[in-house]
Amino acid sequence: MVAIHQFVPSLVPHDAISSHARRAQNLFRSKGLESEIYTASAHGLPTKLARNYKNFPPRGTSDAVLLYHLSIGSEMGSWIQTRSERKIVNYHNITPASFFATWEPRVTEELRSGRKQLHALANITKLAITPSHFNKNELEGAGYDRVRIAPILFDPVVFDRGPDRSLLNVLFEKKKRGGKDILFVGRISPNKCQHDIIAAFTAYRRLHDPHARLRLVGGSSSPVYEKSLRTLMQRLKIADAAVITGNVSQTALTAYYKAADIFLCLSEHEGFCVPLLEAMSHKIPIIAWNSSAVTETVDNAGLLLPTKQHVIVASALDRVAQDKDLNQKLISAGSARLQDFSPEKNEKAFWQACACILEEKE
Amino acid sequence: MNKEKNDVDRIDSHRIMEEIHREVQRRRADGRIPPDLEHEITKAFREASPPGTASGDIPSSIEQLAEASHFDLTVPTASNLPGGSYVKRMESKVLRWYMQHINAQFSEFGSILTQILRALDNSIEKFGPLSPAKILTTISPPMPAPSPFPFSDHLIKAAQTAPGRILHAECGTGTLVRLLADAGADIYGVDPSETATLEGATARIDTRSDTALAHLDKLADNTLGGVILSGSIDSFSLPEKQVLLEMATEKTRDKGFVGILGNDPRVWERSADPLVLDLAAGKPLRATTWGLLFAQLRLTTEIHESEIDNPFANLGDDVPLSLRDTLQRFGEQMSGPRSHLVLGTK
Numbered sequence: 001m002v003a004i005h006q007f008v009p010s011l012v013p014h015d016a017i018s019s020h021a022r023r024a025q026n027l028f029r030s031k032g033l034e035s036e037i038y039t040a041s042a043h044g045l046p047t048k049l050a051r052n053y054k055n056f057p058p059r060g061t062s063d064a065v066l067l068y069h070l071s072i073g074s075e076m077g078s079w080i081q082t083r084s085e086r087k088i089v090n091y092h093n094i095t096p097a098s099f100f101a102t103w104e105p106r107v108t109e110e111l112r113s114g115r116k117q118l119h120a121l122a123n124i125t126k127l128a129i130t131p132s133h134f135n136k137n138e139l140e141g142a143g144y145d146r147v148r149i150a151p152i153l154f155d156p157v158v159f160d161r162g163p164d165r166s167l168l169n170v171l172f173e174k175k176k177r178g179g180k181d182i183l184f185v186g187r188i189s190p191n192k193c194q195h196d197i198i199a200a201f202t203a204y205r206r207l208h209d210p211h212a213r214l215r216l217v218g219g220s221s222s223p224v225y226e227k228s229l230r231t232l233m234q235r236l237k238i239a240d241a242a243v244i245t246g247n248v249s250q251t252a253l254t255a256y257y258k259a260a261d262i263f264l265c266l267s268e269h270e271g272f273c274v275p276l277l278e279a280m281s282h283k284i285p286i287i288a289w290n291s292s293a294v295t296e297t298v299d300n301a302g303l304l305l306p307t308k309q310h311v312i313v314a315s316a317l318d319r320v321a322q323d324k325d326l327n328q329k330l331i332s333a334g335s336a337r338l339q340d341f342s343p344e345k346n347e348k349a350f351w352q353a354c355a356c357i358l359e360e361k362e
Numbered sequence: 363m364n365k366e367k368n369d370v371d372r373i374d375s376h377r378i379m380e381e382i383h384r385e386v387q388r389r390r391a392d393g394r395i396p397p398d399l400e401h402e403i404t405k406a407f408r409e410a411s412p413p414g415t416a417s418g419d420i421p422s423s424i425e426q427l428a429e430a431s432h433f434d435l436t437v438p439t440a441s442n443l444p445g446g447s448y449v450k451r452m453e454s455k456v457l458r459w460y461m462q463h464i465n466a467q468f469s470e471f472g473s474i475l476t477q478i479l480r481a482l483d484n485s486i487e488k489f490g491p492l493s494p495a496k497i498l499t500t501i502s503p504p505m506p507a508p509s510p511f512p513f514s515d516h517l518i519k520a521a522q523t524a525p526g527r528i529l530h531a532e533c534g535t536g537t538l539v540r541l542l543a544d545a546g547a548d549i550y551g552v553d554p555s556e557t558a559t560l561e562g563a564t565a566r567i568d569t570r571s572d573t574a575l576a577h578l579d580k581l582a583d584n585t586l587g588g589v590i591l592s593g594s595i596d597s598f599s600l601p602e603k604q605v606l607l608e609m610a611t612e613k614t615r616d617k618g619f620v621g622i623l624g625n626d627p628r629v630w631e632r633s634a635d636p637l638v639l640d641l642a643a644g645k646p647l648r649a650t651t652w653g654l655l656f657a658q659l660r661l662t663t664e665i666h667e668s669e670i671d672n673p674f675a676n677l678g679d680d681v682p683l684s685l686r687d688t689l690q691r692f693g694e695q696m697s698g699p700r701s702h703l704v705l706g707t708k
Contacts, residue, residue, distance in 0.1 A: 199403045207395060231410035236403065290375075304375040307615065309582045310400050315382045315389075326378070329371050 002358055003034035003064035004088075009074035011042040011050050014250055016152060016274045017069055017092055022049070023153035024067070027347050033358070034064070040076050059084055065357055070094070070121070071271075073113025081120055088357055089121055091130040091139055092152070093271020093293070099191040104222045118142050126360070129353045131272040134293035148353035151346045152272055156338060159281040163255035171259035179211025180321050183260035183284070185253065185275035186267065188244060189221040193289075193308075194229055196266040200313035202236045207311065208318040212241065217256050219247035257282035262320055266308055270294050276302070277341055280334030285320050285327050287313070301337035302330060383526065387548065401580040424479045507592040508625050508701030510538040512668035517590070520619045520705055521547035524587030531574035531610075532593025536562030538623075539569060548587070552577045578609045586614050592623035596630070599644040604655065611659045611708060620661060620706045622652050626699040649702035661706030672697035 006025060011018045021037055028035035038053035053076055056062075068080045071092040080087065094115055097108040122143035130136055131152045139147045175181065182201055186192045194216050201214040220226045226244065233239045248256070263279035265288040276297050279286050286302030288294050298304060303316055303326075320327055389395045439450035510517060521528055521542045533539050533551025535558045542549045550568035553559050562569030570577075574591060589610040595603060610620045627646045631639065647655075649665045656663040674693035677686045 195407050199407065202403055203399060206399065207389075228407075228411045232407050235406040235410055300373050302375075303373060303378060306376075306379055307582075307584050309585050310403055311386055311389075311395055312379075312382060315386050316379070319378065319382055319385075326373075329373060333371075333373055 003062070004028050004067055004354065004358060005035060005056070005064050006037045006090075007053055007066060007068045007076055007080060008037060008039050008050070009041075009069070009072065009076045011037070011039045013043070014247075014253075016154070017071060019154060019158075020090075020152045021069060023155070023347075024350065027153070027351060028354075031351065040074065053079065065126075065354075067354070068121070070114065070118060073110045073115075073117055077114065077117035077121075081117070081124065086357060086360075087121070087125045088354065089118075089125045089128045089139075089144075091118070091128055091135055091271075093130075093132075093135050093138070093269075094118065095189070095191045095269055099189070099269065100222065103190050103225045107221070126357050127353065129350070132293035132296055134296065135271050148349075148356075150349040150353045151341050152274060153343070153346050153350060154274060154277070154341075155343050156277070156281045156341075158250070159257070159278045160254060161250055163258050164249065164251040165255075167252050168255040168258060171255060174213060175259060177211060179209055179213060180261040180317070181259050182212060182214045182262050182264050182317065183217065183256060183279075184215075184264055184266075185217045185256070185278065186265075186273075187218045187221045188216065188226045188229065190225050191269040192267040194225075194244075194266075195232060196289075196308050196310075196313075197264055198229060198232055198236065198238070198242060199310045200264070200266065200308070200317070201242060202238055203310040203314035204317045205238065205241065207314050209321065212317075214238070214242035215245060215256055215260070216243070217245045217248055217253060253278075254282075257284065260284050262287060262317060264313075264317065265289065265294060266305075266313070267291065267294060270297070273297050277338060280338045283331045283334065285330035286334060287316050287320060299337055299340075301333040387527070398580070400582055404580075404582065424476055424483060507532065507534065507596075508623060508668070510541065510592075510623055510703075512701070513623065513666055513703035514541060516664075516666050516703055516705065517542060517621065518545040518547070520588060520621065520707075521545065521549065523617075524548075524619060525615050525617050526585070526587030528588040528590065529577070529586050529613075530590045530592070531577065532591070532595070533562070533569055534558050534593070536565070536567035536569040538590065538592075540565075540567050543567070553593075574606060575609070578606070578613055581613045583612050584615045586618060588619040588621065589614055590621040590623060595622065596624050596646040597642055597644055603644065603647070607655055608659065611661065611706075614708050616708055618708050620656070620708070622704040623701070624649075624652070624704070625701050626667075628698060629700050649699070649704050652702075652704040656704060656706040659706070661708055663704065663706045666703045666705070667699045668701045670697045670700050 006021050008018065008021050011021070025035045025037055037050040038056055039050040040053060042050045059082070062085055065086045065088060066080060066083060067088045067090055068077070069090045069092060070077065071094060094111055097111040097115070100107045100111060118139075119142050125144065126146070128139045128144040128147045129150050130139060130147060131150065133149065136147045136149055171181070182197075182204070184192075184194065184197050188194055197214065197216065201212065205212050216229075229244060233242050245252075245256070257278060260279075260282070261284070263276070263284045263286045265273065265276065265286065267273065267289065268291050270292045272293050276286060276288070276294065280301055286298060288298050288302050288304060289308055290304040290306055295304060303320060305313060305316060320330065386395065437450065437454040439447050439454060441447040441450055517538070518541075522545065524547065526548070528542065528547055528549040530539050530542075530549060530551040533553050534555070536551050539549050539551040539562070550570065551559075551562065552570050552572040552574065554571070554573045556571045559569040559571045574595070578589075591606060591610060595606060598606065607620065607622075614620055625646045627648055630646045634642075649667055653663045653665055672690070672693035674686075674689040677689060681689070
């Protein structure tokens with residue numbers, strides 16, 4: 001039986017890449033292929049879901065296709081280069097080290113090493129798959145001559161898997177006091193620019209909606225940056241109106257989406273940005289800074305900002321909050337855009353990309 | 363499925379953002395947006411960030427170091443395990459003397475380091491008043507900014523297509539601001555002279571009292587449609603010129619412009635006070651040199667020069683030969699470029 005095995009440096013619950021790998025595994029198995037997931041660490045996940053990559057059969061004993069998920073430098077990335085099997089790189093983007101250089105110098109080494117591995121794998125990889133044109137350009141720049149675009153695999157139904165009721169009650173209780181709920185979902189990370197969101201939110205409260213609330217949902221990639229954000233919220237006197245939630249469960253995440261009025265993304269570097277699709281799925285209008293892959297993921301389904309000037313972003317929030325017609329158009333456009341990423345379409349694109357390698361002879 | 367997609371109206375982000383920009387301009391003009399709001403927010407982030415990250419302010423970085431050199435010895439003792447909190451409290455009591463000993467040493471180290479940095483910062487501050495440029499401003503006025511009128515067509519063209527508000531730094535009483543505003547541009551000016559800006563404001567020209575550097579520092583990146591720099595930038599040292607130019611470029615949006623309205627160095631050398639020539643920290647640059655600096659910032663550059671013609675270039679034979687030679691040589695010395703406009707598009 002033909003086999004295609006996936007290699008994910010780290011499997012994490014509620015993580016887009018981990019979830020994508022598991023759905024890809026189901027897809028491969030449904031096509032009659034042997035498919036396992038190998039990892040270096042599986043935080044908080046049952047061990048039966050993945051195997052230790054160090055137990056993969058020795059060189060020369062396997063004719064499987066190896067699909068490597070690349071988003072950061074890892075020991076696994078070096079190991080995969082030593083393998084002689086046919087390889088596919090599924091590139092999810094590597095955040096440029098410059099974003100972390102001054103905040104978390106230790107992280108920059110992993111990011112730089114990831115870039116080096118990206119380049120090193122170019123000549124020994126049969127195919128690269130990636131979810132956006134933005135990433136495709138990076139891959140081509142790194143020397144990959146065969147790149148296919150296939151969206152990340154996810155099921156929109158998961159986005160709406162029953163909210164945490166008690167949390168939802170608390171959030172709606174606050175809503176009764178008036179004011180809009182602004183939401184961003186994503187790891188606390190310098191490239192996602194949560195400081196710009198806090199700044200724009202402060203301007204929005206001062207100029208338009210003194211009762212507005214902000215929720216930044218997601219775990220942290222930089223404790224130093226997170227500490228600065230918390231200090232910033234205190235200095236701007238919005239600590240009682242803005243919250244950094246940290247990692248939350250899927251049900252809590254759904255509750256935050258259900259309570260949100262506007263999704264605001266001011267990220268400067270995204271390889272795809274799944275939370276934008278989650279916002280579309282929850283029928284929340286999107287305002288986003290026109291950058292990296294955000295532009296193509298949002299497409300026509302959001303108000304794209306050409307500037308991050310705080311008062312302009314604040315006025316854009318006010319416009320979307322007040323202009324019911326625009327608000328509704330954004331929601332409708334989001335629902336329509338989401339159809340481009342239906343599970344059937346995504347799986348078809350992903351399978352077609354992989355199949356061309358599986359059908360090729362060594 | 364496609365039908366539903368086609369039924370969805372396109373979101374014209376560009377048009378909506380234009381409307382939002384105009385609304386913000388109106389709110390700024392009628393005072394509903396406090397002028398220092400963005401500066402206050404940006405400053406708060408700098409202050410909240412550790413040294414070397416977003417903060418560029420040395421005194422506040424030193425204060426952060428001083429604050430960080432003192433440790434809180436109150437250890438959190440909460441625990442989810444039965445008896446865990448008790449064990450943690452006991453451990454913290456037993457180890458307190460040890461932690462205090464370590465803390466005392468760290469605090470002393472931090473205190474000495476802070477003192478050294480404060481002393482260093484004070485020394486740097488003292489150098490400021492001794493710089494030749496500052497002596498000069500007290501004894502000799504800088505060369506006046508060149509007239510914008512020879513370049514008015516180019517400036518109007520650039521201003522009319524600018525993707526946002528234009529700033530004229532060192533605008534004086536606002537002559538150029540008025541010229542461009544009358545041509546339909548959305549423009550304001552800043553100048554360090556309160557007297558000049560007051561005169562401009564009295565004539566209903568949007569002029570404010572501020573220095574170019576301080577004003578640009580207050581603005582967020584990619585905010586302006588264009589920046590025109592004139593006036594004392596000619597007398598800045600080369601590193602100061604570069605900093606100002608970089609800042610102006612950062613604050614300008616894509617497709618916006620940065621313009622230098624400057625004097626030609628040859629005119630400056632002929633007309634400046636000998637004292638100024640000796641002591642000036644910097645001198646005007648040739649237009650081509652500005653062009654080089656613009657190119658380094660990846661600006662698409664065009665250069666326009668205003669020249670003084672040689673009035674004796676075409677003297678007739680009726681002028682005696684020896685006099686004609688003398689006049690022509692004199693004319694050659696006095697003629698040539700007088701001022702320039704260097705325009706860079708981002």
